[in-house]
Amino acid sequence: MTTAGNVIKCKAAVAWAPKQPLSIEDIEVAPPKAHEVRVKMVATGICRSDDHVLSGSISSVKFPVILGHEGAGIVESVGPGVRNIKPGDKVITLFQPQCGECRNCLDPKSNMCLKSDIGKHTGMMLDNSSRFTCKGRLIQHFVHTSTFTEYTVLDEMAVAKIQDDAPLDKVCLISCGFSTGYGSALNTAKVKQGSTCAVFGLGGVGLSVVIGCKVAGAAKIIGVDTNSDKFAKAKEVGATECINPKHYKEPIHKVLERLTEGGLDYSFECIGNTSVMASALLSTNYSCGTSVIVGVAPSAAELNLNPMEILTGRTLKGAIFGGWKGRDCVPKLVADFMAKKFELDGLISHRLPLQKINEGFDLLHKGESLRTVLYFC
Structure with a gap:
């Protein structure tokens, strides 16, 4: 049975409050609306920025929230008006989006899209609503991405289509840490x-x-x-x-x-x-x-x-994000990786299933990990 157009029930790591472990929960993910994309996550990295939110250091983020921003997956469905992305495409999530229309996107010296949620932390999609619910409660998005979930919904400006043969469990690092x-x-x-x-x-x-x-x-x-x-x-x-x-x-x-x-x-x-x-x-x-x-x-x-x-x-x-314009540059970075212009394997120290996400943060706190990549069973 097709999932397109339907609410998807799946697992996600929900942060209910700062300074508390993440909780693996059953959540509901609504279908994408106009100019939105729903993605089945394949891999996502644990970044220090996620930990800053959990520790309370970034106080402007609202809870409960699904964190994670360094991700890669496969498009499950798209909303009306999405032109260049289709179901089945491999994509990388962009915490630093590229609308392609604002003053900053049109300026070759800037990659800070004016529609970015960095610093604002509204926790919402562009239409000021959420696609996540859990136990009857609305769950916040995180910087247009929220990758600590089996399925997520992103505005089209926060998705970069990449080549079909790219290994998502490696190129997910191009979503943040490596590119930065x-x-x-x-x-x-x-x-x-x-x-x-x-x-x-x-x-x-x-x-x-x-x-x-x-x-x-x-x-x-x-x-x-x-x-x-x-x-x-x-x-x-x-x-x-x-x-x-x-x-x-x-x-x-x-x-x-x-x-x-x-x-x-x-x-x-x-x-x-x-x-x-x-x-x-x-x-x-x-x-x-x-x-x-x-x-x-x-x-x-x-x-x-x-x-x-x-x-x-x-x-x-x-x-932010190493100065790259996301939708323009991320596909080229993936192509460079596939052409062996740089390596990513040495940056990945641990691989864990989503269910062990708190172990990944413990490794980060102890200084024992470079990058922990989470996979979805």
Whole structure:
């Protein structure tokens, strides 16, 4: 029996409140409305941003909510008006959508669609309603995606169609973690050949920055992390050396300044810690260095800097999703992966079924995972 046009009952990991474990629940997923797509999820990654919501650090997100944004799946049905996507297509979810019509989408320098829910956190589809219910209650969406569920509904602008032979359990990382790091090096910093770089935080996003720096031809790529167990993997994907701030008495920016004879060309903060952001900036050359904020800090965090640290010539930048325009660029990134221009396998440390999602978050908290990919039984 076809499911198109009908409510689908399925399993989902529901966050009922912050600072509580996710609960596997039976939910109802309504059919897609005009310009919407319903997707059967195949794989989704656990990202630090999801954990920020669960911990209460991103206080603007409303509960109950279905989190998850780094996903890939197969289109089950489409609503009226959907033109370029059909049932059976493989797709990647886009937490940073691309409507293709707003001022930012039309500007080649921006990928921040004005219809994005990042920062607003309305928790709704574009028509200001939800497609999820559980136990008679409305469930919020998360940044246009909500991938911790067997079926989800997305606005067409938040879906990128990809090639049919792409392995969804790997390319799901292109939905967030890999693209964010990789693009921060290539698009945001525009790392130059022969340059010196440092990457603060060697999780999945940080390692993706390392890969981007290597592809760009950086001569020195220094991994920085307080967990030395991460160094072997960082060197495997392209870091030329790694250092642990705990092993030095002087501030880490002084160490890096000495190692690079006056400061780095580029630094990347991939943690979401404002004190580390300041250190990353100070580690760059005072007259021409560029530092990129990649990590997501808590909502109430503030970055305090002496203006002279930038006045001398440093550049401080940031970018969501590595500067990529989702619907335009994600299919090309998948094609590059299929052409073996970069690898994703080394970024995946664990694979778990949706039912064990809380174990995946525990691994993240303990610093034992790079990326945990959830699959749907």
